[in-house]
Amino acid sequence: MSFYRYFFSPRLFKDYTDGSSLSSIYSEVGFEKLGDSLVSFWGIMFSLFKYGSPIIGLYFYKKGYLVSENFGSLLKVSTGIGLFVILSYCLRGYGRSQSQMYRKFVKDLQEAQLNPKDPLNKKKIRAYDFEFDQWPVDWTMKSLNTKENNAKMVANTSSSRLNVNWISPCSIIAFLAIHSFGLKMIYPGSIGLLQKYLHQMLVQGRAKLVLEQRGTRNKIETIDGNTIDTMFIDNRHSRFDNGKNLVICSEGNAGFYEIGIMVTPIELKYSVLGFNHAGFAGSSGDPFPKQEQNAADAVIQFAIESLGFAPENIVLYGWSIGAYNTLWLASQYPNVKGIVLDATFDDLLILALPRMPESLSTIVRIAIRDYCNLNHTELITKFNGPVSMIRRTEDEIIATEETDMGTNRGNYLLIHLLKFRFPNIFKPEQIKYAQKILNKTIDHSKTGDDQMCLSLLMSYVSEQGASYPVKIGEDYSEEQRNQMTFYLIKNHMLDYKSSHCTPLPLEFFKSGWNLPIENDFVFT
Structure with missing residues (x-):
């Protein structure tokens, strides 16, 4: 095998077949270790230069390095750095060529890349953990030859471009900032x-996940050409009924499926599909809303088309900012079994403004509304199925005032949902009453009016059908509306005494509440 192949081959992290401990990773030695350290160093320098380029460019300009008489010196420095980078790659390549394990890995990788559909090659490649950009694509959205998918390909445009319809100094600054x-x-x-x-x-x-849960890693290509890193745990053949249902997990803004929320549904013996946001770890791209939508769409289509799950057996689970992916999927796939929202908010802009200087509010508003408009209230009313929400009572991220539970933005998302679904119940007075209830921990032990509320809802459904918005409550007294308000809040939201990032205990991953068509009306 040519030395050139080792020059550009990916970093190897772990060989699952080497018999080493779970926590061990592939150990680089000698020239490979030295070369890889140098390559990593140059990568960090490039990243710092990339994100600091406006400041660095201004500094060079003020020092006169960019004028023609000094440009030659700058070019010499750049050439010297380039030679050091090439030397670093050469050292690493030579070191890799001396490692028996690495040579075997590269041979298996090359065979898999030449014939990625061969099941034997797939099995070989899954015996390793390595840089994901060279992992062969396992499934692509472009394989779906449907009118709907073709329309997605045509309509797919970047939402991260400068809004040319209204250009001002603030809009330009907002574009550059985001x-x-x-x-x-x-x-x-x-x-x-x-x-x-x-x-x-x-x-x-x-x-x-691979060794203890028999997880399968897959690379999925989105409609816009990004590739998404996923992990699938298949419990359909276990003795547990939950295994027939698939939970698709959407992580938070610094969450990864490797160390994230998958653990809760896995322990409950669901089948579980986790994925990393665009630009996170093995996933390519940037987490702008359009790319996030395309990533989530590819993941659920992979679950349906390749893994064989019907939408009716898919539960969408989103934590924190991951609720955006969950709610967007729910709006596009209304037949999913239900959604679980943990420690989330109603509108990113409302969370962002108090955390930024007031003098920058106009720029922040433009940046979020034009390029990262994560407005959950616009999405949650587009889903007609079961919804379960978990509120962290000591949440320091979602609450605009850290010690005030009443400022938790999940409260406002819940009220918005219930106001849409039950407009005749949630009159202005009941909205005030709901806010009062949510200012403290919800008392789930209070069950006195539950049977009456359930009976009223079941009577309405039997006559009018189970679809939202529900018109029940037009002729109710103030007291009846208040009773129904408390009942609905209690059945849609659970309180968990914890901060934002604590793993969710099993007992809080609950079935989503929905209109009572029969006695058994929730997903399990």
Whole structure:
């Protein structure tokens, strides 16, 4: 095999067949270790230069380095750096060529890339963990030859372009801000330095899913050409009934499936499909809303077309900012079994404004509304099925005032949902009453009016059908509306005494509440 192949081959992280411990990773030695350290160093320098280019460029300009008489010196420095980079790659390539394990890995990878559909090649490649950009694509959205998919391909345009319909100094600054540091602030998990810091934890997390849960890693190509890193745990053949249902997990803004929310549905013996946001770890792209939509769409289509799950057996589970993917999917696939929303909010803009200087509010507003408009209230009313919400009573991220439970933005998302679904119940007085209830922990032990509320809803459904909005309550007294308000809040939201990032205990992953058609009217 040519030396050139080792020059550009991916980093190997773990060989699952080497018999080593779960926590161990592939150890580089000698020239490979030295060369890889140098390559990583130059990569960090490039990232810092890329994101600091406006400041660096201004500094060079002020120092006169960009004028013609000094440009030659700058070119010499750049050439010297380039030679050091080439030397680093050569050292790493030579070191790899001396490693028996690495030579075997590259041979298996080359065979898989030449014939990725061969099941034997797929099995070989899944015996390794390595840089995901060279992992062969396992499934692509472009394979779906349907009118709907063709329409997606035609309509797919980047929402990250400058809004030319209204250009002002603030709009230009907002565009530059969101494309340099702004999106990284919203999605810190896309920052390369953070991913390097978490690298060993991510490798160990993947190993645990593969070795202990028999997880299968797949690379999925989206309609816009990004590739998404996914992990599938198949429990359909277990003795547990939950295994027939698939839970698709959408992580938070610094969450990865390797160390994220998959653990809860896995322990409950569901089949589980996790994926990383665009730009996170093995996934390519940037987490702008359109790319996030395309990623989520590819994941659920993969679940339906390749894994064989019907939408009616798919539960969508989103934590924090991951609720955007969950709610968008629910709006596009209304027949899914239900959605679970943990520690989420109603509108990103409302969370962002208090955390930024007031003098920048106009820029923040333009940046979010034009390029990262995560407005959950616009999406949640487009889903007609079961919804379950978990509120963290000590949430320091979702609450605009850290010690005030009443400022938790999940409260407002819940009220917005219930106001849409039950407009005659949630009159202005009941909205005030709902806010009062949500200012403190919900008392689930209070069950005195439950049977009456359930009977009223069942009577309405038997006469009018089970679809939202429900017109029940027009002739109710104030007291009846209040009773129904408390009943609906209690059945849609659970309180968990914890901060934002604590793993969700099993007992809080509950069935989503829906209109009572029969005695058994929730998903299990």
